[in-house]
Amino acid sequence: MLENLIEYFNQIPSTHRALILAGGITFFWIIEGLVPLFSFSYHKWKHAAVNIFFTLTTVVINFAFALVIVKASDWAVAQKFGVLQMFEMPTWVFIIGGLMLLDLVGAWFIHFIEHKIKILWKFHMVHHADTHVDTTTANRHHPGESVFRVVFTLIGVVVCGAPMWLVMLYQSLSAVFSQFNHANIRLPLWLDTAISYVIVSPNMHKVHHHFERPQTDSNYGNIFAFWDRLFGTFDATPMEKIKYGLDVLENDKDRSFAYQLNLPFNRNIKTDE
Numbered sequence: 001m002l003e004n005l006i007e008y009f010n011q012i013p014s015t016h017r018a019l020i021l022a023g024g025i026t027f028f029w030i031i032e033g034l035v036p037l038f039s040f041s042y043h044k045w046k047h048a049a050v051n052i053f054f055t056l057t058t059v060v061i062n063f064a065f066a067l068v069i070v071k072a073s074d075w076a077v078a079q080k081f082g083v084l085q086m087f088e089m090p091t092w093v094f095i096i097g098g099l100m101l102l103d104l105v106g107a108w109f110i111h112f113i114e115h116k117i118k119i120l121w122k123f124h125m126v127h128h129a130d131t132h133v134d135t136t137t138a139n140r141h142h143p144g145e146s147v148f149r150v151v152f153t154l155i156g157v158v159v160c161g162a163p164m165w166l167v168m169l170y171q172s173l174s175a176v177f178s179q180f181n182h183a184n185i186r187l188p189l190w191l192d193t194a195i196s197y198v199i200v201s202p203n204m205h206k207v208h209h210h211f212e213r214p215q216t217d218s219n220y221g222n223i224f225a226f227w228d229r230l231f232g233t234f235d236a237t238p239m240e241k242i243k244y245g246l247d248v249l250e251n252d253k254d255r256s257f258a259y260q261l262n263l264p265f266n267r268n269i270k271t272d273e
Contacts, residue, residue, distance in 0.1 A: 002091045009172070010165035017172065021059075024176045028135035028183040037186040037202065037239065040132045050255045051136035054126070058139045061146040065154065073157050073164045082161020095169070098162050100224060102170040105156030107222035110149055112233070115217050118271045120148060122264040128216065129254045129263070131245040133209050138178040144264060177223045181205035200225045207237045211245045 076082045084098050114124040126142040141149065157167055181200045189203075196204045200221045208219040218235035221228050228234040245251040248270045253259040263269065 002095070005095075005169070006091075006165050009168040010163075012168050012172075017168075020172050021055075021175050024179040025135055025138075028179050028185065032134055032184045035186050037184050037206070040134075040184070042132050044134075047132050047134070047255060048136045050257065050260070051130070051140045053257065054141055054143075054260075055136070055139035057143045058141050058146045061143060062150055065150045069150075069154055069157055069167060070164055072154055073162060073167055076158050076161040077163050080161070082159055084166075085161035095166065098160055098166045099170055099173065101160040102153075102156045102162060102167070103174070103221075103223045104227055105159055106149070106153040106170070107174060108220050108224075108227045110152035111220040111222070112231075114145070114148070115220070119264075120145075121271055122269070123148065125246060125249065125263055125269070126260050128209060128246050129249055129251070129260060130209075131251050131254045133182055133184065133206065133244050135179045135183040137209075138175070138182040142261070142264060174222055181222070196225050197229075198225060199223060203239055204228075204234075204236075206239060206242055207235050209242070209244050210237065211243045211251075212247045215242075216246070 076085065080086075083101060084094060089097070114120040123142045123145040126145065127137070127140050130137045130140055153167075153171075156162070160166075162170070177200065181202050182205060183202055185202055187195075187202060192201045192203045195201050200219070200223065204219050204221075204225060207215050210216055215235055215237050218233050219228050220233055225234075245254065249263075250259070
């Protein structure tokens with residue numbers, strides 16, 4: 001079974017990757033309509049248009065770096081470089097350990113430093129500017145931020161010594177989990193709390209999208225929730241206290257393409273308080 005999984009992601013067609021991305025958004029979009037966490041008064045399609053635009057720019061940038069990531073992965077495996085190449089281990093340990101390491105370096109760590117370094121935070125603000133967080137918000141990244149993130153994915157691949165099939169598996173799971181934890185869905189509180197010990201739940205990530213600190217600087221995880229618990233950045237603020245957006249932005253412009261694209265270069269926007 002694991003051999004079949006490896007073989008599939010070793011040769012996964014681009015069309016299948018596109019279907020995973022589009023299928024995830026469609027699935028969670030439908031669930032949002034059935035069990036919403038918040039009842040928004042907004043035009044869902046107009047809101048989605050902005051986020052899908054940024055999603056498409058992310059796809060283009062990831063495609064531009066694809067060959068570099070492939071070469072880095074092939075080099076690491078050929079040279080036996082990276083954590084995964086240092087030890088003999090069962091296949092299932094290799095997969096789980098590899099996913100954990102890629103998630104730590106390629107998602108949690110870059111997300112953490114984006115909140116700590118001003119120039120990176122200015123780019124990341126575009127993601128937090130969304131005042132109606134839903135599944136389409138998952139890949140709402142300024143093109144500049146997409147470059148930062150793909151660079152850290154590249155670093156993660158080398159540090160881990162991840163073969164390309166594992167990178168493909170990780171990126172597919174990362175996309176779906178991000179759509180899941182951004183989705184405007186209400187899980188039973190006991191279930192949301194229970195899964196948040198292992199994977200990032202919808203409520204857990206919504207805390208991160210609160211409009212002000214300290215909640216904004218918490219819950220950085222994408223797939224695995226235990227990184228935040230381990231590093232002391234976990235926050236469990238109740239959903240009734242959550243308000244989306246950022247206190248330093250003009251939140252009525254969260255759907256303005258010009259405002260959002262220019263946001264990192266707008267010197268009038270404060271980066272800290």
